[in-house]
Amino acid sequence: MFAFANPKRFMDASSALLPWLVAATALTLGAGVVLGFLAPPDYQQGDTVKIMFLHVPAAWTAMMAYGLLAATSLVSLVWRHPLSDVAAKAAAPLGAVFTLLGLITGSLWGRPMWGAYWVWDARLTSFLLLLFLYLGYIALWNAIEDEARAARAAAILALLGAVNLPVIEFSVDWWNTLHQGESIFRAGGPRISGVFLWPLALSGVGYTLLFFTLWTVRIRTEILERRARSLLLGVVS
Amino acid sequence: MSDVLAMGGYAAFVWPAYAVSVLLLGGAIVLTVVRYRRARARLTLLEKP
Numbered sequence: 001m002f003a004f005a006n007p008k009r010f011m012d013a014s015s016a017l018l019p020w021l022v023a024a025t026a027l028t029l030g031a032g033v034v035l036g037f038l039a040p041p042d043y044q045q046g047d048t049v050k051i052m053f054l055h056v057p058a059a060w061t062a063m064m065a066y067g068l069l070a071a072t073s074l075v076s077l078v079w080r081h082p083l084s085d086v087a088a089k090a091a092a093p094l095g096a097v098f099t100l101l102g103l104i105t106g107s108l109w110g111r112p113m114w115g116a117y118w119v120w121d122a123r124l125t126s127f128l129l130l131l132f133l134y135l136g137y138i139a140l141w142n143a144i145e146d147e148a149r150a151a152r153a154a155a156i157l158a159l160l161g162a163v164n165l166p167v168i169e170f171s172v173d174w175w176n177t178l179h180q181g182e183s184i185f186r187a188g189g190p191r192i193s194g195v196f197l198w199p200l201a202l203s204g205v206g207y208t209l210l211f212f213t214l215w216t217v218r219i220r221t222e223i224l225e226r227r228a229r230s231l232l233l234g235v236v237s
Numbered sequence: 238m239s240d241v242l243a244m245g246g247y248a249a250f251v252w253p254a255y256a257v258s259v260l261l262l263g264g265a266i267v268l269t270v271v272r273y274r275r276a277r278a279r280l281t282l283l284e285k286p
Binding site for chain 1: 244245246247250251253254255257258261262264265266269270272273276277279280283284
Protein backbone atom coordinates (compact mmCIF):
# COMPACT_ATOMS: atom_id res chain seq x y z
CA MET A 1 0.00 0.00 0.00
CA PHE A 2 2.82 2.40 0.87
CA ALA A 3 4.30 1.77 -2.56
CA PHE A 4 1.54 4.05 -3.87
CA ALA A 5 2.10 6.65 -1.18
CA ASN A 6 4.30 8.47 -3.64
CA PRO A 7 2.58 11.11 -5.75
CA LYS A 8 4.39 10.18 -8.95
CA ARG A 9 3.58 6.50 -8.61
CA PHE A 10 0.01 7.32 -7.64
CA MET A 11 -0.43 9.40 -10.79
CA ASP A 12 0.79 6.53 -12.99
CA ALA A 13 -1.20 3.82 -11.24
CA SER A 14 -4.41 5.85 -11.04
CA SER A 15 -4.32 6.89 -14.67
CA ALA A 16 -4.18 3.21 -15.66
CA LEU A 17 -6.91 2.28 -13.20
CA LEU A 18 -9.36 5.14 -13.80
CA PRO A 19 -10.98 3.94 -17.07
CA TRP A 20 -11.78 0.61 -15.41
CA LEU A 21 -13.15 2.32 -12.32
CA VAL A 22 -15.39 4.55 -14.41
CA ALA A 23 -16.68 1.58 -16.43
CA ALA A 24 -17.34 -0.53 -13.32
CA THR A 25 -19.11 2.40 -11.65
CA ALA A 26 -21.34 3.08 -14.65
CA LEU A 27 -22.24 -0.59 -14.97
CA THR A 28 -23.12 -1.30 -11.32
CA LEU A 29 -24.71 2.06 -10.61
CA GLY A 30 -26.76 1.90 -13.82
CA ALA A 31 -27.94 -1.64 -13.11
CA GLY A 32 -28.71 -0.81 -9.48
CA VAL A 33 -30.75 2.29 -10.32
CA VAL A 34 -32.73 0.56 -13.10
CA LEU A 35 -33.43 -2.57 -11.02
CA GLY A 36 -34.35 -0.39 -8.05
CA PHE A 37 -36.74 1.63 -10.16
CA LEU A 38 -38.36 -1.54 -11.53
CA ALA A 39 -38.63 -3.27 -8.13
CA PRO A 40 -42.21 -4.06 -7.12
CA PRO A 41 -43.88 -2.04 -4.35
CA ASP A 42 -43.30 -3.42 -0.86
CA TYR A 43 -46.38 -4.74 0.92
CA GLN A 44 -45.97 -2.22 3.74
CA GLN A 45 -43.88 0.58 2.25
CA GLY A 46 -45.50 0.63 -1.19
CA ASP A 47 -43.42 2.52 -3.74
CA THR A 48 -41.41 4.35 -1.08
CA VAL A 49 -39.26 1.22 -1.03
CA LYS A 50 -37.55 2.75 -4.09
CA ILE A 51 -36.15 5.43 -1.77
CA MET A 52 -34.32 2.67 0.12
CA PHE A 53 -32.13 2.01 -2.94
CA LEU A 54 -31.07 5.67 -2.87
CA HIS A 55 -30.85 6.11 0.90
CA VAL A 56 -29.04 3.00 2.14
CA PRO A 57 -26.13 3.12 -0.38
CA ALA A 58 -25.65 6.86 0.26
CA ALA A 59 -25.56 6.38 4.03
CA TRP A 60 -23.26 3.36 3.74
CA THR A 61 -20.86 5.23 1.45
CA ALA A 62 -20.89 8.25 3.77
CA MET A 63 -19.73 6.08 6.66
CA MET A 64 -17.15 4.21 4.60
CA ALA A 65 -15.78 7.56 3.41
CA TYR A 66 -15.37 8.72 6.99
CA GLY A 67 -13.59 5.47 7.83
CA LEU A 68 -11.17 6.16 4.98
CA LEU A 69 -10.80 9.79 6.06
CA ALA A 70 -9.88 8.66 9.57
CA ALA A 71 -7.53 5.94 8.31
CA THR A 72 -5.65 8.27 5.94
CA SER A 73 -5.53 10.89 8.72
CA LEU A 74 -3.94 8.34 11.05
CA VAL A 75 -1.35 7.46 8.39
CA SER A 76 -0.70 11.16 7.92
CA LEU A 77 -0.14 11.74 11.65
CA VAL A 78 1.98 8.67 12.29
CA TRP A 79 4.01 8.12 9.13
CA ARG A 80 3.78 11.56 7.49
CA HIS A 81 3.31 10.09 4.05
CA PRO A 82 2.99 12.88 1.51
CA LEU A 83 -0.06 11.38 -0.14
CA SER A 84 -2.11 10.68 2.98
CA ASP A 85 -2.93 14.36 3.70
CA VAL A 86 -3.98 14.76 0.10
CA ALA A 87 -6.12 11.64 0.23
CA ALA A 88 -7.83 12.68 3.47
CA LYS A 89 -8.48 16.22 2.24
CA ALA A 90 -9.91 14.93 -1.04
CA ALA A 91 -12.30 12.50 0.70
CA ALA A 92 -14.05 15.02 2.96
CA PRO A 93 -16.25 16.98 0.51
CA LEU A 94 -17.36 13.73 -1.13
CA GLY A 95 -18.23 12.25 2.23
CA ALA A 96 -20.23 15.36 3.06
CA VAL A 97 -22.23 15.02 -0.17
CA PHE A 98 -23.09 11.36 0.50
CA THR A 99 -24.01 12.20 4.11
CA LEU A 100 -26.31 15.03 3.03
CA LEU A 101 -27.87 12.71 0.45
CA GLY A 102 -28.45 10.04 3.10
CA LEU A 103 -30.11 12.59 5.37
CA ILE A 104 -32.40 14.06 2.69
CA THR A 105 -33.51 10.75 1.17
CA GLY A 106 -34.05 9.30 4.64
CA SER A 107 -36.17 12.27 5.55
CA LEU A 108 -38.24 11.86 2.37
CA TRP A 109 -38.88 8.25 3.38
CA GLY A 110 -39.58 9.13 6.99
CA ARG A 111 -42.40 11.55 6.26
CA PRO A 112 -44.77 9.03 4.60
CA MET A 113 -43.61 5.99 6.65
CA TRP A 114 -43.05 7.42 10.15
CA GLY A 115 -45.17 10.54 9.79
CA ALA A 116 -42.21 12.88 10.34
CA TYR A 117 -39.39 14.25 8.21
CA TRP A 118 -37.15 14.26 11.24
CA VAL A 119 -37.00 12.76 14.72
CA TRP A 120 -34.17 13.17 17.24
CA ASP A 121 -33.54 9.48 17.35
CA ALA A 122 -30.03 8.16 18.08
CA ARG A 123 -29.37 6.98 14.52
CA LEU A 124 -30.54 10.20 12.89
CA THR A 125 -28.80 12.42 15.42
CA SER A 126 -25.46 10.62 15.18
CA PHE A 127 -25.73 10.72 11.39
CA LEU A 128 -26.36 14.47 11.48
CA LEU A 129 -23.24 14.73 13.63
CA LEU A 130 -21.36 12.95 10.83
CA LEU A 131 -22.32 15.80 8.48
CA PHE A 132 -21.07 18.37 11.00
CA LEU A 133 -17.80 16.45 11.38
CA TYR A 134 -17.24 16.58 7.64
CA LEU A 135 -18.10 20.28 7.51
CA GLY A 136 -15.88 21.00 10.52
CA TYR A 137 -13.02 19.11 8.87
CA ILE A 138 -13.37 21.14 5.67
CA ALA A 139 -13.68 24.40 7.62
CA LEU A 140 -10.52 23.61 9.60
CA TRP A 141 -8.54 23.04 6.41
CA ASN A 142 -9.72 26.38 5.11
CA ALA A 143 -9.11 28.23 8.36
CA ILE A 144 -5.39 27.43 8.74
CA GLU A 145 -3.14 28.90 6.08
CA ASP A 146 -0.02 26.80 6.68
CA GLU A 147 -0.63 23.53 4.83
CA ALA A 148 1.27 21.23 7.19
CA ARG A 149 -0.43 22.68 10.28
CA ALA A 150 -3.85 22.56 8.65
CA ALA A 151 -3.30 18.93 7.72
CA ARG A 152 -2.27 18.05 11.29
CA ALA A 153 -5.19 19.82 12.95
CA ALA A 154 -7.70 18.38 10.48
CA ALA A 155 -6.27 14.87 10.95
CA ILE A 156 -6.70 15.13 14.73
CA LEU A 157 -10.30 16.26 14.29
CA ALA A 158 -10.92 13.38 11.87
CA LEU A 159 -9.58 10.86 14.39
CA LEU A 160 -11.60 12.29 17.28
CA GLY A 161 -14.72 12.18 15.12
CA ALA A 162 -14.13 8.52 14.29
CA VAL A 163 -15.67 7.69 17.67
CA ASN A 164 -18.98 8.60 16.07
CA LEU A 165 -18.75 5.76 13.51
CA PRO A 166 -19.47 2.87 15.90
CA VAL A 167 -22.10 5.07 17.56
CA ILE A 168 -23.93 5.39 14.22
CA GLU A 169 -23.47 1.70 13.44
CA PHE A 170 -24.72 0.38 16.79
CA SER A 171 -27.15 3.19 17.64
CA VAL A 172 -30.03 1.00 16.53
CA ASP A 173 -28.98 -1.68 19.05
CA TRP A 174 -27.88 0.53 21.94
CA TRP A 175 -30.93 2.74 21.98
CA ASN A 176 -34.57 2.32 21.25
CA THR A 177 -34.52 4.05 17.88
CA LEU A 178 -37.33 4.70 15.47
CA HIS A 179 -34.85 3.90 12.73
CA GLN A 180 -34.97 0.18 11.98
CA GLY A 181 -32.12 -2.16 12.86
CA GLU A 182 -29.67 -3.90 10.59
CA SER A 183 -31.35 -6.08 7.98
CA ILE A 184 -28.51 -6.81 5.56
CA PHE A 185 -25.20 -7.52 7.34
CA ARG A 186 -26.57 -9.60 10.19
CA ALA A 187 -25.93 -13.07 11.58
CA GLY A 188 -28.21 -15.48 9.75
CA GLY A 189 -28.11 -13.54 6.49
CA PRO A 190 -30.10 -10.67 5.02
CA ARG A 191 -33.69 -10.32 6.11
CA ILE A 192 -35.07 -8.73 2.98
CA SER A 193 -36.50 -10.36 -0.12
CA GLY A 194 -34.31 -11.08 -3.16
CA VAL A 195 -36.25 -8.66 -5.37
CA PHE A 196 -35.09 -5.87 -3.05
CA LEU A 197 -31.72 -7.30 -2.07
CA TRP A 198 -30.27 -7.38 -5.59
CA PRO A 199 -30.99 -3.77 -6.57
CA LEU A 200 -29.77 -2.70 -3.13
CA ALA A 201 -26.52 -4.69 -3.43
CA LEU A 202 -25.83 -3.35 -6.93
CA SER A 203 -26.57 0.22 -5.90
CA GLY A 204 -24.36 -0.24 -2.85
CA VAL A 205 -21.45 -1.39 -5.00
CA GLY A 206 -22.23 1.37 -7.53
CA TYR A 207 -22.20 4.15 -4.91
CA THR A 208 -19.01 2.75 -3.39
CA LEU A 209 -17.28 2.64 -6.77
CA LEU A 210 -18.53 6.14 -7.58
CA PHE A 211 -16.90 7.35 -4.38
CA PHE A 212 -13.59 5.66 -5.25
CA THR A 213 -13.68 7.06 -8.79
CA LEU A 214 -14.31 10.62 -7.65
CA TRP A 215 -11.85 10.26 -4.78
CA THR A 216 -9.12 9.17 -7.19
CA VAL A 217 -9.80 12.12 -9.51
CA ARG A 218 -9.82 14.54 -6.58
CA ILE A 219 -6.50 13.20 -5.27
CA ARG A 220 -5.04 13.64 -8.75
CA THR A 221 -6.39 17.20 -8.87
CA GLU A 222 -4.82 18.04 -5.51
CA ILE A 223 -1.45 16.60 -6.61
CA LEU A 224 -1.55 18.70 -9.80
CA GLU A 225 -2.51 21.82 -7.84
CA ARG A 226 0.33 21.30 -5.36
CA ARG A 227 2.79 20.78 -8.16
CA ALA A 228 1.59 24.01 -9.78
CA ARG A 229 1.92 25.86 -6.49
CA SER A 230 5.48 24.66 -5.90
CA LEU A 231 6.39 25.60 -9.48
CA LEU A 232 5.09 29.09 -8.83
CA LEU A 233 7.10 29.31 -5.62
CA GLY A 234 10.17 28.17 -7.49
CA VAL A 235 10.73 25.28 -5.10
CA VAL A 236 10.76 22.71 -7.87
CA SER A 237 12.15 23.50 -11.27
CA MET B 238 -47.58 5.97 -17.55
CA SER B 239 -49.62 7.94 -15.04
CA ASP B 240 -49.31 4.90 -12.74
CA VAL B 241 -45.55 5.26 -12.81
CA LEU B 242 -45.82 8.99 -12.16
CA ALA B 243 -48.19 8.44 -9.24
CA MET B 244 -45.77 6.04 -7.46
CA GLY B 245 -48.68 4.42 -5.66
CA GLY B 246 -49.60 7.73 -4.05
CA TYR B 247 -46.04 8.45 -2.88
CA ALA B 248 -44.99 10.58 -5.86
CA ALA B 249 -44.34 13.59 -3.62
CA PHE B 250 -41.59 11.65 -1.82
CA VAL B 251 -40.17 9.18 -4.36
CA TRP B 252 -39.56 11.67 -7.19
CA PRO B 253 -37.85 14.29 -5.02
CA ALA B 254 -35.61 11.51 -3.65
CA TYR B 255 -34.52 10.68 -7.21
CA ALA B 256 -34.18 14.36 -8.10
CA VAL B 257 -31.97 15.21 -5.13
CA SER B 258 -29.81 12.12 -5.74
CA VAL B 259 -29.24 13.06 -9.39
CA LEU B 260 -28.60 16.69 -8.43
CA LEU B 261 -26.11 16.03 -5.64
CA LEU B 262 -24.22 13.14 -7.24
CA GLY B 263 -24.32 14.77 -10.69
CA GLY B 264 -23.08 18.01 -9.14
CA ALA B 265 -20.23 16.18 -7.39
CA ILE B 266 -19.21 14.49 -10.66
CA VAL B 267 -19.31 17.73 -12.68
CA LEU B 268 -17.41 19.76 -10.07
CA THR B 269 -14.78 17.04 -9.68
CA VAL B 270 -14.17 16.80 -13.44
CA VAL B 271 -14.14 20.59 -13.95
CA ARG B 272 -11.64 21.12 -11.14
CA TYR B 273 -9.40 18.34 -12.48
CA ARG B 274 -9.36 19.75 -16.02
CA ARG B 275 -8.66 23.24 -14.72
CA ALA B 276 -5.73 22.01 -12.58
CA ARG B 277 -4.29 20.03 -15.48
CA ALA B 278 -4.57 22.96 -17.89
CA ARG B 279 -2.94 25.30 -15.39
CA LEU B 280 -0.03 22.96 -14.77
CA THR B 281 0.53 22.43 -18.51
CA LEU B 282 0.72 26.19 -18.89
CA LEU B 283 3.20 26.53 -16.02
CA GLU B 284 5.40 23.69 -17.22
CA LYS B 285 5.81 25.29 -20.67
CA PRO B 286 9.42 26.39 -21.09
